[in-house]
Amino acid sequence: xxxxxxxxxAPATKSTKKKVKAVKSKPLSPKVKKVPAVAKGxxxxxxxxxxxxxxxxxxxxxxxxxxxxxxxxxxxxxxxxEATLRKTVELLSHHGFELSSRGKYSIVVRGSRKDFxxxxxxxxxxxxxxxxxxxxxxxxxxxxxxxxxxxxPDPGIAQLIxxxxxxxxxxxxNSRFAVPPSALPPRVDFHHLRVPGDVAMLLNAAxxxxxxVTGRGVRVAMIDSGxxxxxxxxxxxxxxxxxxLAPGATNVxxxxxxxxxxxxxxxxxxxxxIQFIGVKLDDDAGGPGASMLAGLQEALRQNPKVISVSxxxxxxxxxxRKHLTPLPNSLKALEAEIQAAVASGIVIVFxxxxxxxxxxxxxxEVISAGGVFVGEDGKMQASDYASGFKSKIYPGRKxxxxxxxxxxASNHADYIALPIQPNCEIDVDxxxxxxxxxxxxxxxxSGTSAAAPQLAGVCALLLEKSPGLSPSEIKQIIRRTSRxxxxxxxxxxxxxxxxxxxxxxxxxxTGTGLVDAFAAFKQL
Amino acid sequence: MNKRSELDSVPIxxxxxxxxxxxxxxxxxxxxxxxxxxxxxSSGKTSVSCTVPPSVFxxxxxxxxxxxxxxxxxPSDFGTPSGLRSEEPIPVPKDLAEFVELISIEPPxxxxxxxxxx
Numbered sequence: 001x002x003x004x005x006x007x008x009x010a011p012a013t014k015s016t017k018k019k020v021k022a023v024k025s026k027p028l029s030p031k032v033k034k035v036p037a038v039a040k041g042x043x044x045x046x047x048x049x050x051x052x053x054x055x056x057x058x059x060x061x062x063x064x065x066x067x068x069x070x071x072x073x074x075x076x077x078x079x080x081x082e083a084t085l086r087k088t089v090e091l092l093s094h095h096g097f098e099l100s101s102r103g104k105y106s107i108v109v110r111g112s113r114k115d116f117x118x119x120x121x122x123x124x125x126x127x128x129x130x131x132x133x134x135x136x137x138x139x140x141x142x143x144x145x146x147x148x149x150x151x152x153p154d155p156g157i158a159q160l161i162x163x164x165x166x167x168x169x170x171x172x173x174n175s176r177f178a179v180p181p182s183a184l185p186p187r188v189d190f191h192h193l194r195v196p197g198d199v200a201m202l203l204n205a206a207x208x209x210x211x212x213v214t215g216r217g218v219r220v221a222m223i224d225s226g227x228x229x230x231x232x233x234x235x236x237x238x239x240x241x242x243x244x245l246a247p248g249a250t251n252v253x254x255x256x257x258x259x260x261x262x263x264x265x266x267x268x269x270x271x272x273x274i275q276f277i278g279v280k281l282d283d284d285a286g287g288p289g290a291s292m293l294a295g296l297q298e299a300l301r302q303n304p305k306v307i308s309v310s311x312x313x314x315x316x317x318x319x320x321r322k323h324l325t326p327l328p329n330s331l332k333a334l335e336a337e338i339q340a341a342v343a344s345g346i347v348i349v350f351x352x353x354x355x356x357x358x359x360x361x362x363x364x365e366v367i368s369a370g371g372v373f374v375g376e377d378g379k380m381q382a383s384d385y386a387s388g389f390k391s392k393i394y395p396g397r398k399x400x401x402x403x404x405x406x407x408x409a410s411n412h413a414d415y416i417a418l419p420i421q422p423n424c425e426i427d428v429d430x431x432x433x434x435x436x437x438x439x440x441x442x443x444x445x446s447g448t449s450a451a452a453p454q455l456a457g458v459c460a461l462l463l464e465k466s467p468g469l470s471p472s473e474i475k476q477i478i479r480r481t482s483r484x485x486x487x488x489x490x491x492x493x494x495x496x497x498x499x500x501x502x503x504x505x506x507x508x509x510t511g512t513g514l515v516d517a518f519a520a521f522k523q524l
Numbered sequence: 525m526n527k528r529s530e531l532d533s534v535p536i537x538x539x540x541x542x543x544x545x546x547x548x549x550x551x552x553x554x555x556x557x558x559x560x561x562x563x564x565x566s567s568g569k570t571s572v573s574c575t576v577p578p579s580v581f582x583x584x585x586x587x588x589x590x591x592x593x594x595x596x597x598x599p600s601d602f603g604t605p606s607g608l609r610s611e612e613p614i615p616v617p618k619d620l621a622e623f624v625e626l627i628s629i630e631p632p633x634x635x636x637x638x639x640x641x642x
Contacts, residue, residue: 247565297568333537333571340569351636449636
């Protein structure tokens with residue numbers, strides 16, 4: 001587990017709300033060797049991540065202010081009701097703070113040092129992490145109330161919350177991470193794409209960025225194995241993210257598989273300024289982790305506008321490639337949850353599959369992301385790695401809707417260089433053929449797992465420009481503006497051996513073709 | 525840290541009746557589920573997710589569980605984790621029948637990128 005150090009700020013209870021000294025944080029560990037000083041110029045981030053907890057019922061102290069372990073009843077009383085939550089978020093937003101994520105008992109917001117000082121009537125100083133020489137943290141210092149700092153929270157906020165904690169940078173517990181990976185991908189000797197530049201350019205998102213639209217303020221949740229955004233690539237590009245755990249998942253800071261971390265780079269390449277909420281499904285200790293439904297339920301709690309999922313179920317009869325029908329009962333709760341979420345205005349993007357007969361990627365309500373390969377000469381063709389099929393469960397439904405960038409089967413779909421946690425499963429496995437080295441923190445891979453977050457990024461760009469767009473309007477806009485692909489065919493493993501070719505106009509291989517973010521943007 | 529196994533607890537999904545897909549309905553289902561020995565882990569707009577110890581699962585539902593083996597990374601994806609499957613339809617307990625349409629165990633999902641071992 002990572003050492004997560006919360007900077008405790010004095011509780012804003014009625015008895016202490018006037019002027020209270022900030023509680024000095026405990027030493028991180030008396031045994032660690034302290035770094036002598038923070039390097040020149042490495043000032044803390046001016047943006048703070050602040051965890052906010054709530055009071056118990058009837059003005060009682062909240063969970064963190066209790067002097068003994070809370071009972072189940074006390075814990076229940078500390079869950080904020082929707083009205084309190086909404087009021088708090090609104091008030092914090094009025095004071096310049098933006099909601100990052102919400103849990104059962106707390107929310108996390110981001111805001112500037114100045115806004116924090118103003119809202120809580122305090123003064124923050126630079127605090128340095130006493131790191132051991134072999135330790136690395138996501139930052140070496142943080143703004144924090146010094147001993148004796150004043151504490152005069154705004155009365156409005158003091159009424160609503162129990163406590164506010166500036167979140168300390170986390171220390172990486174994986175010793176292998178002590179040597180950080182490069183922020184740049186390795187050089188390989190075959191045609192491939194780099195994030196963010198190549199992906200943004202080929203999807204014509206770079207032009208949208210130049211028009212000033214980058215997904216700012218749009219909440220996008222991504223459900224996957226995990227998200228290790230401490231990789232220097234994410235920091236170097238200035239991406240912001242928060243990660244929540246679905247029930248059963250462990251450790252917000254790691255991703256021992258690597259899938260979620262890598263695919264999230266596709267999303268940021270297209271929409272760099274989104275409010276990214278990663279919903280982690282995996283238990284890095286090797287347990288079963290969370291189901292997709294539990295992940296979706298957790299994602300919905302975060303109030304996203306877009307959800308991207310690069311996972312699915314291959315609905316074929318056991319031991320064959322024959323389509324399974326009807327939908328198994330075991331997936332009906334997931335189906336209903338997706339239908340309700342889309343009906344409430346959330347855009348949900350799923351991978352169409354890599355020869356899989358992919359569910360939920362075949363649901364009519366979702367955007368189904370297929371694959372197009374763009375060669376070194378710029379020519380487009382349907383990826384023979386991506387699925388293209390007619391659903392037998394939803395008559396009339398053709399998969400995919402349109403496509404993102406996916407490699408070819410002949411090259412193992414090794415196509416996009418993506419940052420991953422060093423020594424994670426993908427880092428080790430893929431290095432056998434993708435030109436990267438095990439442990440270098442990079443992998444070249446794609447599949448419709450890459451296409452789904454790319455398309456989700458395009459949706460986020462459209463929603464920044466026109467926040468009122470419905471999921472079906474977004475689908476229609478992207479459909480009519482995609483670039484037609486007339487060469488190649490989809491992976492026949494998804495279509496019971498029938499070759500589905502890309503042809504002029506909409507087709508079963510790529511849907512309406514490769515998405516064109518700028519052409520879609522111009523429609524608004 | 526001890527590695528948890530699929531057999532430590534059974535993850536189940538409760539699909540709510542249409543009339544119950546609201547805040548009050550979800551709260552009622554959560555309360556009944558907990559009373560029956562389920563541990564509510566999360567809920568959405570139409571469903572509630574729970575985990576149940578295998579002994580409680582047997583007592584409540586009486587259906588046989590089978591372990592689904594993990595599928596390693598293959599030519600078309602990064603593999604599928606292991607999971608559980610119920611051999612027969614899972615009956616809805618009497619106390620939940622008014623509110624819950626279906627109880628099921630969701631199978632593990634597949635990661636849609638590839639990592640062929642060569």
